[in-house]
Amino acid sequence: SQELEQSPQSLIVQEGKNLTINCTSSKTLYGLYWYKQKYGEGLIFLMMLQKGGEEKSHEKITAKLDEKKQQSSLHITASQPSHAGIYLCGADGRTTSGTYKYIFGTGTRLKVLA
């Protein structure tokens, strides 16, 4: 079955530093979604990537999907304390039989030190 692996599991950076979070799928992705979750709250949609090689940016966050559509990276430039939280990648892992399966990685916990 399809799985999503995220790395690193946790990250502590000094304010102003850049960082990258990776998400790797065992199968080709139809769509790769990045969400941010504050502790104990719901998920906030950040970006969706669909095409191989696609790159999207929102403010200081950039996400890329590789050409093979099996790996995505989320890059934060000049991190701020407001970037702290849990970053989750999700994927629409529809099976060959058409069964719906939306799966998530286990998350990357980001802490930004002021």
Added chain:
Amino acid sequence: DTGVSQDPRHKITKRGQNVTFRCDPISEHNRLYWYRQTLGQGPEFLTYFQNEAQLEKSRLLSDRFSAERPKGSFSTLEIQRTEQGDSAMYLCASSSTTAGVLTDTQYFGPGTRLTVL
């Protein structure tokens, strides 16, 4: 506020009691999903509806769990005879999707945190 809303935000109950959660999706979204999330894990898919039809249920959804979306708008998730292992955050999400489109951007509510004592 036009986002996904969930009620209650927190629920504490004793083992063996029944609980019911409500989710109001973004208006006009035809799909509604339920997930369960435990500490340190990503959300796990439970079930989803397209309009009022429940199209899929995960094996995680035991016979103590039932979900409804009677008019294709709000949905309820009921857990009967709660167990301590049911303690988790229950998340609801909605999306607007059309036939033939493989991607499905979901928008999440704030979640209902259930604690079973």
